[in-house]
Amino acid sequence: MVFSNLPGLIKGSKMGKFSDPNKPIGLGLAIQRATEMNPDGTAVVYQDTHLTYRQFNAWSNRVADYLSSIGLKKGDSIAVDIENRPELLATVVGAAKIGVCSALINTSQRGKVLVHSFNLVQPKAALIGAELTDAINEVRDQLELASDRFYCWADQDTLEDSGSVPAGYHNIADAIRDCSSENPEQANRIFLKDPLFYIYTSGTTGLPKAVVFNHGRWEKAYGAFGFAAVRLKKDDRMYSTLPFYHATGMVISWASAIAAGAGLVLARRFSASRFWDDVRKYNCTAFAYVGELCRYLHEQPAKANDADNRVHVIVGNGLRPSIWKDFKARFGIDRVVELYASSEGNVAFTNVFNFDNTVGFSPVGYAIIKYDKEKDEPVLGADGHMIKVAKGEAGLLIGEITDKTPFDGYTDKDKTESSILRNVFRKGDAYFNTGDMMRDIGFKHAQFVDRLGDTFRWKGENVSTTEVEQILDGADDVIESVVYGVEIPNTNGRAGMAEVRLAKAHASFDFKTLCAHLKRELPPYAIPVFLRVTEAAVDTTGTFKHQKNKLKEEKYDLTKHNDPVYVLLPGEDCYQRLTPEIQQGIDGGQYRF
Incomplete structure (x- = not known):
């Protein structure tokens, strides 16, 4: 398996260590490459909407052109509150092509949490799905954005018909209709450190924190999962019911498809009873998961046609060891690309070699250290430094902060600093505290154990x-x-x-x-x-x-x-x-x- 996939493994490994600050990269260019590679191939499927890469790329270009026309530029942010549908993807890619950062608001947020998340990133515009305008309107007087900067996508196929939107919002589908469908020149001026989107994480204290997810980090995930781990072909289709305000959906599942010029089949939300019917209906060959999703599917009554599907690989995190092998056998799945990562973290594990019951291995610098749960602090040795656990033991996972594995942090500098452990093994070193307990099982592989703290x-x-x-x-x-x-x-x-x-x-x-x-x-x-x-x-x-x-x-x-x-x-x-x-x-x- 290793030798047959060696080119992809090498390419993905190289991209995972990418550190050139002057080379144009990122989501926008990746979509353009996929369009050149497979222009008439399936890019996005959602209900009855089927978009080729040529169509989707042109749509996102019109979004980019319009955002530029209203004065948005590289380094600005927009608030994005749209449920899983193609309009969300076009918005994010359009913004990415001109260097505008999309703040991916959790679509279930309401009240003061929504106000906090919105105002935290100081957006220059807001693009809202009509399905979420009620939530926005409840707190709109508390949102720090001019009233004429709110835009809305009608809750329908807006490429087919722009539809109507609630009062107080511009209809973005109407606004972009006459904009340019050509690739914007700005897409060639997006680099390693340029922000791509904000992903909100609860972290350990207080209200949600906005994690900066830059284009360099996206490029590394694109390489690691698209080329090295998941390894789709252009006729594959990735089914994702995960919310795209999370990295597992927005980054892992989608990047895996984009790398191959493959299709993404998007569902508004997860349904255990409809899941396999959709997989068969849309000819999906892969899907993205979190542990709960697999558990719900496994709890469904067994059917004679459970293994009658084209899925050969799944990617995600949290598949329970207690059902791992049975799940693969029942649904005829060849490979489980279990992963460990966090929106803000600088260390990730991937089950590249298809072992069972492991998050895989990590090619970057990390350590698993002894941790005292009662005192809620690392255990120190006689020299005042932290102590690595032995093989088979569980401890706190920490990721080494280097030029190739930076910790980009949060919008709040104090919160960023509080997540860094210093002088860990020697004076002057620095590690990101993941807050997660892992077990070292050898050969740079690990098993997830539990989360710590608050x-x-x-x-x-x-x-x-x-x-x-x-x-x-x-x-x-x-x-x-x-x-x-x-x-x-x-x-x-x-x-x-x-x-x-x-x-x-x-x-x-x-x-x-x-x-x-x-x-x-x-x-x-x-x-x-x-x-x-x-x-x-x-x-x-x-x-x-x-x-x-x-x-x-x-x-x-x-x-x-x-x-x-x-x-x-x-x-x-x-x-x-x-x-x-x-x-x-x-x-x-x-x-x-």
Whole structure:
């Protein structure tokens, strides 16, 4: 396998170490190369819309020309809030070609979180999908952008018919109609450090952070996954139901298709019952995943035609070891390109060699160091430096910061600095703290273990405990809260749980009003599944950090404590008191979280 794919592996490895600051690169040029390579081949499929590379490239060029005509230039930012559909892709590529950075707002954000994400990047314009204008309008008076700089794509095939948009927005499909379809000259002046988009991450504290994802980093992913790991051909089709405000969708799955001049089949959202029907309908040969997606597919009733599909490779992260081999066998999948990466990180692993139950290997400098979870800090040796774990041991993954593996950081310089560990193994060195526990399994391969600190992962999303605590503490009659993630048997990640101290007895507390508050201010994945009500003050450390280890261990188990617990069951609109019978049902898989 290695020798048969050696050209791609070499090319991808070279691109992964690309560091020339003067060579034109990036998403826009990659689309243009794919267009030259396969002009009449499928570029994007969405429902009944089929676009060739020639058509898609021309469309994105019109977007680029219009954005230039209204004064946008290299280094400016635009806010982009559009669900998965071709208009999102054309917007991002059009902006990329002229060096404008797209802030990819999480489409589930509402209220103060949406305001924060929007204003954080100081956009010069906003391009909104009509499906999300209600969310924008709720907070529009708080958004720091002139009223005449809001543009909208109608929620339909706007190439076929530009449609109508709500009052207060320019119809972008009408605006670009007479713009140039030729490749803009600016696309040849995009370099390594030029920002491509902002991706929002919960990080470890507070409201979302905007991570700078530049063209150089995109080029490295394009090489590593497109040429070395996924290795599609131009007649392949990549199916992606993942949200494209995340790097796994926007970068990994799409770049893998672009590198080969292959097609991207885009779905608005994931449906376990419709997934394989869509794969067969659109002749897909690959798909992108997160662990929850695979679990949901695996939980569907077995069918005689499960393996009757053309999929030969899948790419993503979080496939559970407990279903890995069975999943491959059931659906007839040859290769699993499991990966580990983060939107802001400088280290990544890829399962290039198709081993089972591993995130693969990393060609860049990294270390897995001993970490004291109780003290929440690295273990230091007698020399004052950190200590690498032995083979087979788990520890904190850190990525070496060098010219070839930079840490581009966040919009907030203080947050950037707080993510860097210095003088790790020698005086003057610097490493990015991933906040993730990994196990060293040898041969530069690793297995993902868990996340550390004040962030946990649920429904494929990173949840900031501090952000949820701020929203909870702002609710009526909630005095204090502490948020953490807990494991539910046979689910991926950790479900949100909060210990709360109330201003009144829990029996008379208005849980319906609390639910409405949480749904208004938080995306669905961040709303706590469990609430543990306490009358005592929340335990803290000497530095006023919440003591969460014991809470995580006791979780929602009624046999381990006497506090009342409330649960938001799937499909319900309000919390209800947890009983031993409901707990037994949760642990036994009766409820599908």
